[in-house]
Amino acid sequence: MALYLIDQATVGCYSVAIKFGRTIKISSLKNENFKLVLAGATPTQISTPFETINTIKDYNQISRILTLYWRTTELSEDTDYCIIAENLIDASGNIVATEEIEFTWANCGATPNAIEVQDPGLVPVLIEDKSIKPDIDVSYSIIAKNPNFYIEETIPSDGDFYLANDYNDGRVIVVFNERPASNFLSNNFFTCQRKKIQKGPSRWETITAEVKMHSWKPEVYIDFPSLEDATPSYFTPGKNYFEKGYKYRIKISKDVGI
DSSP states (O other): OOOOSEEEEEEOSSEEEEEESSOBOGGGOOGGGEEEEEOSSSOEEESSOBOOOOHHHHEETTTTEEEEEBOOOOOOTTEEEEEEEOSOBBTTSOBOOOEEEEEEEOSSOBOEEEEEOOOOOOOOOOOOOTTSOOOOEEEEEOOOSSTTSOEEEEESOTTOOOOOTTGGGGEEEEEESSOOOGGGOSTTTEEEEEEEOOSSOOOOEEEOOEEEEOSSSSEEEEEOBOSSOSSOOBSOTTOOOSOTTEEEEEEEOTTOOO
């Protein structure tokens, strides 16, 4: 199969994360190569949708992830938009065919509806990279009601794209700046989900996890269930918790507080 430009994309309240499927020359990562249009029979381009790209801090060359930060205030609720990536140059010096990310803006965020691609007609190449681990992606999202209560760190880091199937015995750690109230330690406030990684749209499925907290540190432990057991195990050595070919996320309610 051809190596497409965009492998995955996530549209959020404050930024857009694009994971490229091939190596892109940094010199071509310019604002003019990422256009935002209002979808429709006659697309309308929106001027200066993103902050100026700083490739030193906005682009991770190892994971090939570019983060675009929203600048525009013109986005409307329940409206279809399209991000057009064009004139990007790959490692061989060729201009990559234009690709599009379609999404619907709603509730201060969006999930891409589809990624439109044009087959550049490359000869199929199989690349096997043994330096990476099985393709598991873990992320979290939170919009805090109280700006003085926030997440300081997650383990693994938010956006890590590759984790071992038995990573940390299925435990994800969320470190807050203060200890949250114990009544928030449930799946109602920490929603764990996963969905299959594929080119076409797929749905997030909810997973029942165990939510705990350290006895005195502001750390919340989210334990994913084991995969092979009829009765799932939690935080148990020798088990697999993250399935290859899926990405995982934890949605933390804005109602969580101290």
